[in-house]
Amino acid sequence: MPVISLFSGSYCNEKQVLREIGVQTGYRMISDEQIVDQASRLSHIPENRIARVFSDKTSVFNRLTRDRERSLAYLRLALAKTLSEDDLLISGFAGQLIARDIHHVLRVCLIADMDSRVAAAAGELKISQPDALKRIHREDEKCAAWMHMIFDVNDPWRASLYDISFPTDKTASEKIAEIIEKSIAASVIKLAGRSRQAVDDFTVAAHVEIALVEKGHTVGIDVREGAVTLTINKHVLRLNRLETELKGIAGQLPGVTSVETRVGPGYYQTDVYRRQDFEAPSKILLVDDEKKYVQTLSRRLMMRELESAVVYDGESALELAREDEPDVMILDLRMPGIDGIEVLRRVKQTHPAIEVIVLTSQGSEADKKICLELGAFAFLSKSVDIDALSKTIKAANEKIRKMQAGRKANQTDG
Known part of the structure; x- marks a missing residue:
């Protein structure tokens, strides 16, 4: 029907x-x-x-x-x-x-x-x-x-x-x-044979899309009677290697009879294909009113494959937490308007899963005690070594991943 x-x-x-x-x-x-x-x-x-x-x-x-x-x-x-x-x-x-x-x-x-x-x-x-x-x-x-x-x-x-x-x-x-x-x-x-085949192909395409995107790949997908065509629309340095990986992922799925790859018009543009690593800390938010410092910090983290978004005040941090819920927030303590302690308090009240790392040059032992009691993951000085900060971010991310895995396991058992 x-x-x-x-x-x-x-x-x-x-x-x-x-x-x-x-x-x-x-x-x-x-x-x-x-x-x-x-x-x-x-x-x-x-x-x-x-x-x-x-x-x-x-x-x-x-x-x-x-x-x-x-x-x-x-x-x-x-x-x-x-x-x-x-x-x-x-x-x-x-x-x-x-x-x-x-x-x-x-x-x-x-x-x-x-x-x-x-x-x-x-x-x-x-x-x-x-x-x-x-x-x-x-x-x-x-x-x-x-x-x-x-x-x-x-x-x-x-x-x-x-x-x-x-x-x-x-x-x-x-x-x-x-x-x-x-x-x-x-x-x-009416649901004739050709339309039924189209539904089957739509189902296969959905499974292929999920299998690829869960491995960090985003490509065009077309399925005709089980034959899959994958279109690469961004430039990649090792095209053969990527094609082999894509075929390996899609080819093992039920309903797939064959897999071909091709490059699309976007392949010849300047944008570069990037496979997303979902195990890496992905949603990092830097919050600091010192623009030059935080922009430099963002670049230094990027060199260690830790990409981040940046805002410059507490109000923007709270708004972004509501709309996008970062995984890890790296938060300055002293800012005009809403300060870091108040941001931490509100974030932990409304989004307790966000791990907050306080990074300050002016914090006292009393500030550290308050922040840790409010639920901060760590309290660090801005003079901290960048590799030590990267390690702390990854530890916070690992805590998040374990909690997410636990929730998935509970949902599956339920």
Whole structure:
């Protein structure tokens, strides 16, 4: 039976339309939250981190962690498992990840005139129309970023992306559901052999993507009847060695009949391919108002393969902790505004898993006692040898990895 994938602009009567489609078709509704939940259970990545891929804001640590790529891979696997069932109504962002050659999916768009959307938002949220317009524009930007990432188009409501588009300010919910019900009865979108093969290939591609990304590789993946083509879009010094490694990883997976590699257009650009080492400390945040010092420290750590992000005040550190949750924070004690002790206190209250290393040139024994009691991993002088600091960072990272492994083991046992 066909699957319905529905993508809607905000304040376009989506909830009512979904209810009507459910009533008329009897299809089971699948939301982004359900897909994210399944992806989280498959990957052991927290749901909030997976759901972040729907945002148009990428983590400052993503180039180090590949969280976005890993989350997308597991979302595709969750979708692939979902598509093994029939009679589904998949609404939201995740449904747009379904491969376009899966032909038994009816792709539906809901959109409305901006005046109608503004009026709906202002009435529902009890806000002014200018504020409602700003909110809608912000949400449309999020939709545009998502569709640009997937389809390389700037207009998320472009008609060519969908089988049917409905202006919800001009079409009643009941009528929309009636048209959709008639459409899914058409033989053209039945689950025929070619579409079933496309689902199987989508599943294989998801498993290949996960296997590669978990080994630190990010390449283009195409699967046709089990034959896998991997596209390398960044320059690499030892191409043959990389191709052999990629083939070795993908070739052992179930459903893969063959693996070929090729270089894409991006291969000849200046960007260099880099395999991510997930065992290395990856999300290091340096917090210090002495810009020259902290920038130099960041470069010295990079020479020891410890890359980091940098902020220059306590407020920025707390904001980044909320949004990106670094693994290790290296924190100056004396800063204008929110000082290091207060940052440490708040971080440990809200994100206790972050390991904080206090690095100061002005700390007393009393300061050290307070910081350790608040949960700091270590209290060091800025005169500390860079290799000793690197060793401390790696020790903090090892503590984090052991705790994460313990949580995974408990989830598996549960």
